[in-house]
Amino acid sequence: MNRARHRDALLAEAGDDGTLRQLGDDHLALHRPRRDAGTLLVTFEGLDETRLRDGGLPFSSRIAAERGWATLDIMAEGRTWFRDAAVHDLFDDLTDDGFFDEYDRVVFAGAGMGAYGAGAHSVASPGAIVLLIQPIATLDRVVAPWERRFRSARALDWTGRYGNAARMVDAAERVFLVTDPHVAGDAMHASLFSASHVVRLPAPFAGADIRGRLESIGILDRLLTGAETGALGPEEFARLWRGRRQDAGWLQDLLRRTDRMDRPWLQALVAGHMVRHGAGQVARRRLNAALSRLASEGRDAPGDLAPAAPSGRTLMAGE
Known part of the structure; x- marks a missing residue:
């Protein structure tokens, strides 16, 4: 799906009630409200990932339709890491307008670069639930001098607003971290999320694309549901993670x-x-x-x- 066709698909998904908004040069924000929705799911992901999915829709689409949740999906063109003033301004405005206060429950979710975006911007909605898969805390060299991956992102400013995701989640009600403990770099980033309300969900030998693995074995939606309801924990995750044995x-x-x-x-x-x-x-x-x-x-x-x-x-x- 090329960019033009994909934008048309997202506009159609927004419908009459929703909006598709351009944020600067490199980001889109898709808001899909639902009447009487008590839960808002806020997701972050790359547009290259979105285009590969059936229908070109964000990973929030299926569970939102099944559960009747409203969604706000922030999508990035390229490896921006969501370090863009236009994205930050959006969340500043949403906070000032009381947008998040309209919902009983707000869930932020993402994987990899998207996990950084979700964690960093979750501070805009204090008391939110945060599900981070393979998260990067920050690429600030002062905080993570050991990080040698993602070299193209080193030139970005990691010290401004919504900077260190490991610190921005302090206002959340609960933070769920899915990480492969055998990947040294990922484990070191996970260790920076050190607050007492962080729940660690180890996924040993999950591979380079943990979210893709969770989707392929059919448990990503169940993790989101468990996080939203409070049923998710290490024992429940371990039970769901056993599904990998059939993958x-x-x-x-x-x-x-x-x-x-x-x-x-x-x-x-x-x-x-x-x-x-x-x-x-x-x-x-x-x-x-x-x-x-x-x-x-x-x-x-x-x-x-x-x-x-x-x-x-x-x-x-x-x-």
Whole structure:
């Protein structure tokens, strides 16, 4: 979907009641009010991500329609990190106009760059609920001198209004942080969110695109709902996160990770699970190679695994 067609799609989505507003050169704000909506969902994401989604709509669309929520979606053209005076001015104006006071509950949400935007601007609505997936706290070199990624963003001003997201969330009622603890840079940013009202939701081995993973296993909307209702917590997230075990993409990433780790027992465990669930030749080859190595080293295989049959059926011990 090119930019012109995408803008038309967003205008159609806004309809007669909503608005699509240009913010400076690089941002759009889509507001979709709903009659008698008690909850407002405020999201931040890149327009390149939005255009790839079916219909070219923000990730808030489905859950807002299902739950009857109003939405305010801030979308960026390129890696702006929402460090734009036009975006800041919008939230200043919304606060001054009492816009957020019209709702019983306000939820800010985003992932990656969008998580930075959501966290930083959540201060405009004290008492909001904030769901941040793979958040970046700030790229201010004074605060995060260890950050070597996102080099193109270093020239941006990170010290002005809505600057450090880890500090801007102090006014929130609750902050939920979804981060892969095995990614050092992401874990260090997460550690900067140190307030007592921050709830940490670890997603081990989630990969580079955690929001995409949550969407693919069908739990992103449930996380948003849980955050809004107060039902979300570490135990509930862990239960939902188990859904990754049935996600082919996550399993393939994990299998590749076991290659790099050089742990045949773990590789046999992962590959065996995949073969049981109908995986193809790659998983079967990994299983057989891992079992052969374990046998050569005189080590037991996990559980009752035996070499995978060429047909894809896993042979169990005794067959």
